[in-house]
Amino acid sequence: xxxxxxxxxxxxxxxxxxxxxxxxxxxxxxxxxxxxxxxxxxxxxxxxxxxxxxxxxxxxxxxxxxxxxxxxxxxxxxxxxxxxxxxxxxxxxxxxxxxxxxxxxxxxxxxxxxxxxxxxxxxxxxxxxxxxxxxxxxxxxxxxxxxxxxxxxxxxxxxxxxxxxxxxxxxxxxxxxxxxxxxxxxxxxxxxxxxxxxxxxxxxxxxxxxxxxxxxxxxxxxxxxxxxx
Amino acid sequence: xxxxxxxxxxxxxxxxxxxxxxxxxxxxxxxxxxxxxxxxxxxxxxxxxxxxxxxxxxxxxxxxxxxxxxxxxxxxxxxxxxxxxxxxxxxxxxxxxxxxxxxxxxxxxxxxxxxxxxxxxxxxxxxxxxxxxxxxxxxxxxxxxxxxxxxxxxxxxxxxxxxxxxxxxxxxxxxxxxxxxxxxxxxxxxxxxxxxxxxxxxxxxxxxxxxxxxxxxxxxxxxxxxxxx
Numbered sequence: 001x002x003x004x005x006x007x008x009x010x011x012x013x014x015x016x017x018x019x020x021x022x023x024x025x026x027x028x029x030x031x032x033x034x035x036x037x038x039x040x041x042x043x044x045x046x047x048x049x050x051x052x053x054x055x056x057x058x059x060x061x062x063x064x065x066x067x068x069x070x071x072x073x074x075x076x077x078x079x080x081x082x083x084x085x086x087x088x089x090x091x092x093x094x095x096x097x098x099x100x101x102x103x104x105x106x107x108x109x110x111x112x113x114x115x116x117x118x119x120x121x122x123x124x125x126x127x128x129x130x131x132x133x134x135x136x137x138x139x140x141x142x143x144x145x146x147x148x149x150x151x152x153x154x155x156x157x158x159x160x161x162x163x164x165x166x167x168x169x170x171x172x173x174x175x176x177x178x179x180x181x182x183x184x185x186x187x188x189x190x191x192x193x194x195x196x197x198x199x200x201x202x203x204x205x206x207x208x209x210x211x212x213x214x215x216x217x218x219x220x221x222x223x224x225x226x227x228x229x
Numbered sequence: 230x231x232x233x234x235x236x237x238x239x240x241x242x243x244x245x246x247x248x249x250x251x252x253x254x255x256x257x258x259x260x261x262x263x264x265x266x267x268x269x270x271x272x273x274x275x276x277x278x279x280x281x282x283x284x285x286x287x288x289x290x291x292x293x294x295x296x297x298x299x300x301x302x303x304x305x306x307x308x309x310x311x312x313x314x315x316x317x318x319x320x321x322x323x324x325x326x327x328x329x330x331x332x333x334x335x336x337x338x339x340x341x342x343x344x345x346x347x348x349x350x351x352x353x354x355x356x357x358x359x360x361x362x363x364x365x366x367x368x369x370x371x372x373x374x375x376x377x378x379x380x381x382x383x384x385x386x387x388x389x390x391x392x393x394x395x396x397x398x399x400x401x402x403x404x405x406x407x408x409x410x411x412x413x414x415x416x417x418x419x420x421x422x423x424x425x426x427x428x429x430x431x432x433x434x435x436x437x438x439x440x441x442x443x444x445x446x447x448x449x450x451x452x453x454x455x456x457x458x
Contacts, residue, residue: 037275042268044286044293049314051293053284057273064273064280068295068310070317077317081297081308085278088299088306093322 004092012098017137020106021113028110030058037064048072062086067096098130105134108190108212113142116188116210121146124186126179126200127193128152128161133168135190135212140169143188148173151182152193180204191217233321241327246366249335250342257339259287266293277301291315296325327359334363337419337441342371345417345439350375353415355408355429356422357381357390362397364419364441369398372417377402380411381422409433420446 006014030036036058044051050071057064062085069078078096083089112120120143125132128150139145150161150173158175165173176182183189183204190212191200205211235243259265265287273280279300286293291314298307307325312318341349349372354361357379368374379390379402387404394402405411412418412433419441420429434440 037273039271039273039282042271042282042284044266044268044284046266046286046288046293046314048288049286049293049312049317051284051286051295051312053268053271053282053295055271055273055280055282055297057275057278057280059275059277064275064278064299066280066282066295066297068284070293070312070314070319072315072317074316077319079310079319083278083280083299085275085299086301087303088278088301090299090306090308 024106105138109138120187124182253335334367338367349416353411
């Protein structure tokens, strides 16, 4: 048999968020039960390049594989190698930028499914890029989202994001002028921006808000939230 | 630009031992000078499969990459992903069974170049598989090899090995009936067999013999050799 090569544009079309979300939930559950292997990321650090590699496998799914990506001044390039465990065959090489965005969104979706209030309907989001789109897609799978407030530094990007989300999910997005507007009075609050500081203040968060922070924002948010006392 | 895919049969033809040997020597030298990154092997261990991944990079060569291989009851499958460091592009995916055999041979060649006696001319080898062929190819690059004695359990394999080495390098190989014959009175002694125990005894080794043991045979040989004291 021969290895499939799946390009970015195909990967995005082949994997609906609802499917990714169920897959991520299944593998998280298996991992929690000690039925999955996860090897932490290694990094080859050169002056102008970092090669990141992570690998893992799931016996129940008969699958093992790795993700490798290079980061340079020109950006990041991602591939996944997927193997059939019992035969050791490489089934597919998958360009994995889009795949990673969907997987990141799906992970937020699983957390939201189990940790947000059942009646959560409104989302505030800081960041309006591709990853932000995947986050909203995931929210719409696990909750009946009725409205989104979106903030990013560029008014154009906010509007394009609003147009795209309406087209993709039929959800109305209100582009807002400040991070504070996106943070106040929402059931689910997401930061997913390349900005160094998402400009949020924990004092703006309503009690009971389900928070999905970027990795780097988590500690800061905890300080804000617990600082409110 | 697009990624090259290099299959086993091409990899073997594209990489002469002399070229591999110079490449391995250069990278070993750079690594010794702290100018190469080498990330130790990680392993995803499933009940029926192990996925092994190792990665590294060399700034002076503008190259980074990884080798991944699965081992199952059906055998091993190897691939290398090779990246251009400055752009982060994946230049090639290379099926790497043959490549690994050549690289292993080349590493022995570099060691022999610097550690064997200048006048070493004769080789004894236990094992007559593909890796054994690469070892003899490497020896012939760094020393003027005049004769080889080869032992393996199968008389047929010994003879095929002798025929192949004569055809490839013009070196006469004498298939021998015992491991002892292959070990006695040689300048260079190599064990490279899948057998659990290469059946060698350190007492058979002449002083001054350059030894190239399989990883698993090294400690046993040291015990033999120093036991002779």
